[in-house]
Amino acid sequence: MRADPETRHWTMTPERTLWITGCLALVVVPHGLRIPAWVLASFAALAGWRVANAMRGVPLPSKWLVIVLSATMLTAVYAAYGTLFGRDAGVALLVVLAGMKLMESRRLRDAYVLSALGYFLVITNFLYSQSILTGVTMLAVVLIMTATLIAFSTDSGELAPRARLRMAAGMLIQAAPIMLVLFFLFPRLPGPLWGLPRDAHGAVSGLSESMSPGRISRLSLSDAVAFRVTFQGKAPAPNQLYWRGPVLWHTDGWEWTSGQPARSWRAQYAELRGEPVDYTITIEPHQQFWLFALEVPTTIPLGAQMTQDFQLRTPKPVRTRRRYRMRSYPQARLSRASMEEQSAALALPPGMHPKARALAARWREQLQDDNAVVARALAYFGQQPFVYTLTPPLLKNDPVDEFLFDTRSGFCESYASSFAVLMRAAGIPARIVTGYQGGELNPLGDYLIVRQRDAHAWTEVWLDDRGWVRVDPTGAVAPNRIQLGMDAAIPPVMGPAGLGLPSTGPLWETWRRWRHGIDALKSGWNDWVLGYGPRRQHELLALLGVDAGDLRALFLSMLAIVVGMLGLLALWLARRRLGPADPIARIYRRFCAKLARAGVTRRASEGPLDFAARVVAARPQLREPVESITGMYVALRYAGGDMPMGKLKRAVRAFRPR
Amino acid sequence: MDTWPSALNCVATVTRPESPRAPPAGAEGASAGFLLRFRRIYILPTRQGMGFAGAVSVMLLGAINYGNALGYVLSFMLVGASLVSMLHAVRNLAGLRLANDDHAPVFAGDMARFVLRVDNRGQRQRFGLLARLASGQGRGRENDPVVHFGLAADSVKRIELQAIASRRGWYSPGRVVIATRFPFGLFRAWSRIEIGLRCLVYPQPAGEQAPPEYQPEDPGEQGTRGKGEDDFSGLRDYQQGDSARRVHWKAVARGQGVPVKIFSGGAAGVTVLRWQDVTGGDTETRLSQLCRWILDCHAQGLRFRLCLPGVDIPADSGEMHRRRCLEALALYENAPDR
Numbered sequence: 001m002r003a004d005p006e007t008r009h010w011t012m013t014p015e016r017t018l019w020i021t022g023c024l025a026l027v028v029v030p031h032g033l034r035i036p037a038w039v040l041a042s043f044a045a046l047a048g049w050r051v052a053n054a055m056r057g058v059p060l061p062s063k064w065l066v067i068v069l070s071a072t073m074l075t076a077v078y079a080a081y082g083t084l085f086g087r088d089a090g091v092a093l094l095v096v097l098a099g100m101k102l103m104e105s106r107r108l109r110d111a112y113v114l115s116a117l118g119y120f121l122v123i124t125n126f127l128y129s130q131s132i133l134t135g136v137t138m139l140a141v142v143l144i145m146t147a148t149l150i151a152f153s154t155d156s157g158e159l160a161p162r163a164r165l166r167m168a169a170g171m172l173i174q175a176a177p178i179m180l181v182l183f184f185l186f187p188r189l190p191g192p193l194w195g196l197p198r199d200a201h202g203a204v205s206g207l208s209e210s211m212s213p214g215r216i217s218r219l220s221l222s223d224a225v226a227f228r229v230t231f232q233g234k235a236p237a238p239n240q241l242y243w244r245g246p247v248l249w250h251t252d253g254w255e256w257t258s259g260q261p262a263r264s265w266r267a268q269y270a271e272l273r274g275e276p277v278d279y280t281i282t283i284e285p286h287q288q289f290w291l292f293a294l295e296v297p298t299t300i301p302l303g304a305q306m307t308q309d310f311q312l313r314t315p316k317p318v319r320t321r322r323r324y325r326m327r328s329y330p331q332a333r334l335s336r337a338s339m340e341e342q343s344a345a346l347a348l349p350p351g352m353h354p355k356a357r358a359l360a361a362r363w364r365e366q367l368q369d370d371n372a373v374v375a376r377a378l379a380y381f382g383q384q385p386f387v388y389t390l391t392p393p394l395l396k397n398d399p400v401d402e403f404l405f406d407t408r409s410g411f412c413e414s415y416a417s418s419f420a421v422l423m424r425a426a427g428i429p430a431r432i433v434t435g436y437q438g439g440e441l442n443p444l445g446d447y448l449i450v451r452q453r454d455a456h457a458w459t460e461v462w463l464d465d466r467g468w469v470r471v472d473p474t475g476a477v478a479p480n481r482i483q484l485g486m487d488a489a490i491p492p493v494m495g496p497a498g499l500g501l502p503s504t505g506p507l508w509e510t511w512r513r514w515r516h517g518i519d520a521l522k523s524g525w526n527d528w529v530l531g532y533g534p535r536r537q538h539e540l541l542a543l544l545g546v547d548a549g550d551l552r553a554l555f556l557s558m559l560a561i562v563v564g565m566l567g568l569l570a571l572w573l574a575r576r577r578l579g580p581a582d583p584i585a586r587i588y589r590r591f592c593a594k595l596a597r598a599g600v601t602r603r604a605s606e607g608p609l610d611f612a613a614r615v616v617a618a619r620p621q622l623r624e625p626v627e628s629i630t631g632m633y634v635a636l637r638y639a640g641g642d643m644p645m646g647k648l649k650r651a652v653r654a655f656r657p658r
Numbered sequence: 659m660d661t662w663p664s665a666l667n668c669v670a671t672v673t674r675p676e677s678p679r680a681p682p683a684g685a686e687g688a689s690a691g692f693l694l695r696f697r698r699i700y701i702l703p704t705r706q707g708m709g710f711a712g713a714v715s716v717m718l719l720g721a722i723n724y725g726n727a728l729g730y731v732l733s734f735m736l737v738g739a740s741l742v743s744m745l746h747a748v749r750n751l752a753g754l755r756l757a758n759d760d761h762a763p764v765f766a767g768d769m770a771r772f773v774l775r776v777d778n779r780g781q782r783q784r785f786g787l788l789a790r791l792a793s794g795q796g797r798g799r800e801n802d803p804v805v806h807f808g809l810a811a812d813s814v815k816r817i818e819l820q821a822i823a824s825r826r827g828w829y830s831p832g833r834v835v836i837a838t839r840f841p842f843g844l845f846r847a848w849s850r851i852e853i854g855l856r857c858l859v860y861p862q863p864a865g866e867q868a869p870p871e872y873q874p875e876d877p878g879e880q881g882t883r884g885k886g887e888d889d890f891s892g893l894r895d896y897q898q899g900d901s902a903r904r905v906h907w908k909a910v911a912r913g914q915g916v917p918v919k920i921f922s923g924g925a926a927g928v929t930v931l932r933w934q935d936v937t938g939g940d941t942e943t944r945l946s947q948l949c950r951w952i953l954d955c956h957a958q959g960l961r962f963r964l965c966l967p968g969v970d971i972p973a974d975s976g977e978m979h980r981r982r983c984l985e986a987l988a989l990y991e992n993a994p995d996r
Contacts, residue, residue: 004705006788006804006837006846112706112843116713119736123717126728135728142732146739146842153843154786158808171746171841175738182734189722320725530727562741570745585781585812604779637812 010108013156014054019148020105020114021047021054024098026141027121034128035092036080042073046099061103070100091124111152118145132525143168177565185541185558187551188534207434207455208288209246211413212255222452225284226436227292228523229448232278236294238438239482240330242458242470243292243450245435247309249344253352254399256417256432259344268308270296271467274331282323282526289314292435292450294328295470301326302535308341309431310334321531334460335467337429342462345429353421355401360425370463373426374471377419381476384408386415388478412474412481416457419473429462433470437482444520584645588633591652595626598657608634625655691757691777692853694836699748699849707844710740740844747847750784750840754809756853759816763858763984765949770823770857773816774834778809786840789817792833792850823859826945826988830856860984865947869954870935893917904957918957928973929955929962931983945987952987956980966990 025047032040052058061069073096074084081089098117105114122138122145146168150159159167227243235241250259277294291304291312301324304312337345348357363376387409395402400418403410416432423430437456439448458472475482534548541548548554592602592611600618602611612630616623632648703711714736721729755777764770772791778784790804805817821831834855837848893906896916906917931951936944948964955962956975963973964983969990971983 005790007839009804009806108706108843109709112709116710119713119732120717123720123726123729123732126726126732127724130726130728135731138728138732142735149842149844150840153839153841155806155808158783158785167841171739171742172735174742175735178738178741179731179734182737183730186730186734529731532727533725566741566745569742573745573749 007108010152012054012106012111015156016111016148016151017050017054017105019144019151020111020118021050021102023118023141023145023148024102024114024121026144027118027125027138028095028098030125030134030137031091031095031121031128034088035095039073039077039092039095043095043099046102050102050105063104066100066103069103070096073100087124087127091121091127094121094124108152115145115149115152130530132521135525135529143172146172174569178562181558181561181565184532184537185554185561187548187554188532188537190534207245207286209248210255210257211248211417211432211434211457224452225519225522226286226450226452226454227281227283228526229282229294229439229450230280230446231448232280235441235448236277236330239475240294241438241448242295242433242456242472243436243439243454244295244297244310244433245290245292246433247307247311247460248432248434250347251349251417251421253349256420268306268310269334269336270298270310270329271333271335272298272329273333274329277328277330278325279328280323280325282321282523282531283318284526285319285321287317287319289317291318291322291324293326295330296332296334297326297328298332299325299327320533321526322533323527323531323536333467337462337468342429345431345462346424346427348421348424353398353400353425355398356404356418356421357425359404360422364426370428370461373428374423374461374463374469377422377426378471378473378476381415381419381473386410386477388474388481413457415473415477416459419471420459423459423461431460431468433458433460437472442516442519442523444516447523449519449523584633584636584648587645587649587652588637591629591633591655594652594655595657600657608637619657622657625651629655691755691775692851694751694754694756694849694851696748696752698851699751699847701744701748701845701847703844704839704846707740710736710844714740740842743842744845744847746841747838747845749782750787750838751836751847751849753780753782754778754784754836756834756836756851758853758855761855761857763860763981763988764823765860766823766826766862768823769820770829770831770859772819772821772831772855772857774819774853774855775814775816776807776809776836777814779812781811783811784809784840785838787836787838789819789834789836791819791821791831791855792835819855823857826859826861826942828856828989829859830854858985858988860988861942861945861949863946863950863953865936865939865943865950867936867947869951870929870931893919904954927961929960930965930973931955931962932965933967941991945990949984949987952980952983 024043028040028043049058049060053060074093077089077092077096078084081092083089084093094117098114098121101110101114101117105111119142122141125134125138128134143165147161147164150164150168154164246258248256248258250257276298279294281292283291291301291314293312296310297306297312300306301312304314304324306312359380360373360377363373367373367376385408388411389409390411392403392410392414393407395407399414400421403414404418404422420430420432434455434457436450436454437458438454439450441448456474458470458474460468460470463469472482538548541554546554546557588608595602595615598619600615606614608630612626615626619626629648629651632651636645636648714733717729717736718733720726721733757775757777759773759775761770761772774789776787776789785808786806787808788804788806803820805819807815807817809815819831819834821829823829832855833850833852835848835850837846839846893909894917896905896918904918906919909915909917929951931948933944933948936947939947948966952962952964956979959975961973961975962979962983964971964986966986969986971979971986
């Protein structure tokens with residue numbers, strides 16, 4: 001390639017080296033825990049080498065050593081991951097490449113390759129986290145990288161580092177409107193363009209489609225948000241906030257799983273009663289095949305399906321944040337169950353839970369009415385010394401019998417599963433519903449936050465006269481859990497309480513308010529930044545009267561808007577002075593303006609001395625101040641004198657030409 | 659690879675701001691200069707800009723594939739910043755005034771120096787500018803000297819551009835390219851301006867023929883001195899075109915600069931340098947020989963007369979005379995104006 005004579009002089013000066021190395025370090029550091037330690041260490045070593053070269057003149061490795069080192073490290077990355085593609089291996093690869101490229105960067109071209117690697121590493125950070133914190137941090141990094149581009153294309157000494165940063169910030173601010181237009185109007189496509197690597201998504205979070213002792217209590221340690229809800233009208237009472245998720249029918253004595261009826265797509269049947277509740281849910285991606293809704297949901301979000309037992313299921317895992325509108329009837333009755341369902345809801349594993357079966361059989365003998373049996377069972381939980389705890393003792397042989405008769409301490413899953421077993425043993429069809437209960441109202445955003453720690457399990461029993469009825473045995477033991485929410489039953493581990501401070505009082509309130517503020521911010525971020533996908537774009541464009549399907553029109557209008565914005569920006573720039581305005585010149589301009597008002601205007605081509613001579617000729621009485629000011633100005637401006645500017649400023653301020 | 663001798667003329671000369679005493683003397687009409695307007699400025703992505711566009715496209719594809727919102731944000735931010743940088747690149751050039759100062763004549767084969775005056779009025783600093791001569795059709799020849807400079811707010815710089823003057827006559831190096839890659843190096847904004855750079859090129863002094871004898875200029879006014887007398891009258895510093903024979907080599911060896919001996923002789927006589935006195939050779943060779951003679955005569959302080967076909971410059975001496983004669987040589991027979 002022919003060297004461009006205009007860039008041939010370009011060299012990687014120590015300053016440029018420090019800037020670009022610093023940028024790369026800033027984007028590699030957040031990856032520190034995600035890449036193997038040796039990748040991080042080798043990057044640090046190579047970056048250090050380059051800096052030592054720039055500062056102390058330590059020689060860089062020979063070309064051959066670089067080639068050998070690169071080959072070795074690429075092989076090592078391949079050995080560590082079994083591939084060079086995908087998210088994790090890709091990041092390690094980029095870090096290794098950045099380190100090696102630093103070793104051989106001398107020319108302009110190399111510098112821009114390093115910049116591109118830096119920007120790539122910024123974007124890889126977003127594959128792991130898209131939180132506000134990550135966004136803000138990376139914005140700062142992008143600012144520094146942009147200032148580095150300025151360092152690449154100005155001669156050294158033309159701009160101080162701070163001036164470069166300020167200029168880069170100005171450019172990014174000017175770029176922001178264009179970014180926003182592109183962000184909102186650029187056609188969003190659903191789904192990946194090509195297959196995503198297996199590690200593209202995070203771990204499954206939240207509820208799973210099975211329940212065994214300890215599964216939900218583990219979730220309760222997590223403060224992560226499951227979803228957020230905005231009610232269109234008044235929010236229902238806290239004890240009505242049952243967010244329905246997977247319904248479990250089958251048990252093997254230890255674990256509850258969904259079983260056959262839960263996958264049934266036959267028509268759902270509900271008698272609508274009471275007032276409907278309208279609300280919008282913004283669900284966090286949880287990599288599972290269902291959505292949550294307030295009981296009893298009567299609408300089906302786009303692309304989802306509803307099973308016979310009123311679960312909302314999606315054909316694909318929920319991999320992106322999603323917003324959907326729902327309408328539910330909390331009072332509705334699920335008044336139908338097929339024979340098949342009823343028998344599935346009675347099945348018990350043979351040979352398990354003998355003591356529980358015996359207890360249930362005793363109740364059955366005493367009581368004819370199913371309602372009475374249910375009441376008796378709830379009374380049992382209320383009267384016996386049951387304890388609601390996150391850390392129950394280990395259950396060894398029969399989780400239901402041991403829980404009911406020995407340990408008597410457990411979490412919602414223990415209560416729900418033993419209650420369901422008791423009901424089934426008494427001949428009452430019962431099933432377990434998992435989901436979330438409650439939520440925290442955020443007064444700042446006027447919405448409800450449902451966290452993983454609100455995960456819950458309850459039961460539904462079939463009563464011939466009332467249909468499927470929700471029974472929450474946890475409420476019999478820990479009514480606060482249902483009435484006031486999880487925080488009241490078991491204080492969160494975060495915040496002041498985690499430090500052993502009481503979960504009441506002003507400190508606690510401050511903590512709560514702070515948390516609400518943060519969450520309101522997060523919620524807006526989720527709605528408008530992270531959750532902005534094809535669906536929301538469709539809505540937004542419909543609002544603007546644009547058909548999102550018409551890609552051509554969309555592209556053209558996007559282009560037109562961007563061009564228009566650039567035009568406006570050009571006009572604005574033309575009227576504005578960029579860069580550090582020269583304070584001395586500004587003072588002198590004020591002086592000229594005063595003279596202009598007095599009737600002597602400086603010509604564009606006139607130097608200060610000539611102008612002063614003309615002024616003195618025209619207004620001899622101004623001789624002294626004009627000559628003194630001009631003299632000071634010329635001395636400051638052209639002689640590079642170290643005279644303080646204040647004197648000139650005062651003289652001009654006091655100057656009153658007549 | 660990058661061992662281009664940077665000492666070679668890539669130097670912005672006087673970089674102090676213009677004296678506050680308004681336009682420099684001698685630049686009468688040129689004082690206003692050529693104002694670079696927006697419409698005269700072109701802009702195209704640089705090689706680095708193309709690479710950057712490729713990188714941003716890949717990032718955008720990644721963002722689409724992963725459905726990564728912040729990926730979109732970053733990609734569009736970079737697109738926006740690149741577009742904005744175009745405006746700043748053009749703005750970095752717009753409003754500059756360019757003018758050429760007088761250019762001293764040179765001898766063929768020497769470097770012609772063109773001084774470009776770049777005037778930055780207004781309150782904006784200009785960054786990362788470069789100027790060079792727009793020779794050839796393309797972006798310039800490999801070895802074209804390029805001058806890199808910046809301009810403080812409300813300041814003037816003199817940029818010296820150089821080119822080898824290969825042939826005698828008027829030499830116009832063509833247009834001047836002024837360009838910038840500011841702010842990000844992704845775009846190059848440039849303009850090619852015709853500001854009438856022109857410099858007179860004298861023939862190269864050459865030839866070893868002995869100069870013609872002195873002649874009594876005018877029998878009536880013959881001086882009292884004998885002819886052919888060469889009196890050593892002093893030393894002065896070497897000037898371009900001085901004959902090597904007159905260099906005071908002993909002084910050179912003593913490290914006293916390069917003095918040249920001056921002779922005063924034949925004040926009353928005159929040397930007639932005639933076209934037909936040069937024996938053989940083509941026009942250019944003859945002119946070179948005449949040029950050498952003129953320089954020698956001038957160095958000796960002789961009075962001389964130049965006779966070319968169609969040109970006759972009466973005998974005289976002194977700087978003005980030397981210049982007149984050399985100009986006559988340079989422009990003899992309509993030397994091709996380039």
